[in-house]
Amino acid sequence: QNDEDHYLGITRVMVSQCDYIVPHWDGQPTFTKPPLLYWLMAASMRIFGTTLFAARVPVALTALLTMAAVYGFGRRLLRSDGAAATAALLTGTTVGFLQHGRVAMMEVPLALLLVCSAWAAWCISLGSSRAWYALALSSAASAMLKGPATALIPLMGTAIWLAVRRRDDVESGSVAWRHAVGAALFFVLRSEEH
Numbered sequence: 001q002n003d004e005d006h007y008l009g010i011t012r013v014m015v016s017q018c019d020y021i022v023p024h025w026d027g028q029p030t031f032t033k034p035p036l037l038y039w040l041m042a043a044s045m046r047i048f049g050t051t052l053f054a055a056r057v058p059v060a061l062t063a064l065l066t067m068a069a070v071y072g073f074g075r076r077l078l079r080s081d082g083a084a085a086t087a088a089l090l091t092g093t094t095v096g097f098l099q100h101g102r103v104a105m106m107e108v109p110l111a112l113l114l115v116c117s118a119w120a121a122w123c124i125s126l127g128s129s130r131a132w133y134a135l136a137l138s139s140a141a142s143a144m145l146k147g148p149a150t151a152l153i154p155l156m157g158t159a160i161w162l163a164v165r166r167r168d169d170v171e172s173g174s175v176a177w178r179h180a181v182g183a184a185l186f187f188v189l190r191s192e193e194h
Contacts, residue, residue: 007041059100
């Protein structure tokens with residue numbers, strides 16, 4: 001039995017018992033994963049029925065949103081529609097993305113949250129105070145999706161990036177674009193490992 005079947009079983013029980021607080025597996029409470037993916041799948045099942053298609057809809061939507069986020073971040077970062085479109089196309093056609101973007105698992109939703117975190121971190125480095133809210137939200141959602149450790153990835157990445165950027169600004173002027181590219185690559189590559 002694979003992870004998708006496990007998540008699907010938990011979500012079906014959640015929907016059938018109308019218990020969205022404590023996930024159950026094989027008649028017992030299970031706390032192996034936080035509930036965000038189950039909640040997304042349950043919401044979809046309430047709309048489309050308790051089918052495999054319904055369970056996969058939220059992940060497919062996050063796959064599209066990830067490509068859109070890569071495009072948006074790339075457009076702001078690189079100031080080029082062509083380069084941003086290429087980045088989004090490359091994201092959407094990687095083997096891991098194609099494999100996990102169509103199954104009810106956590107990898108692609110986590111990739112979306114990490115891209116959003118990278119974008120927020122870049123905006124923070126440019127002085128946006130509102131971007132801290134986006135970083136906090138994406139970090140909290142990462143923790144609700146895969147566990148507390150995943151919230152540390154964007155938070156620690158941002159802290160290190162800002163510290164390095166400050167040092168570089170003092171030594172050689174603004175090089176935020178170099179750190180933004182590095183942070184984005186780190187977040188995306190880190191998400192592929194899980």
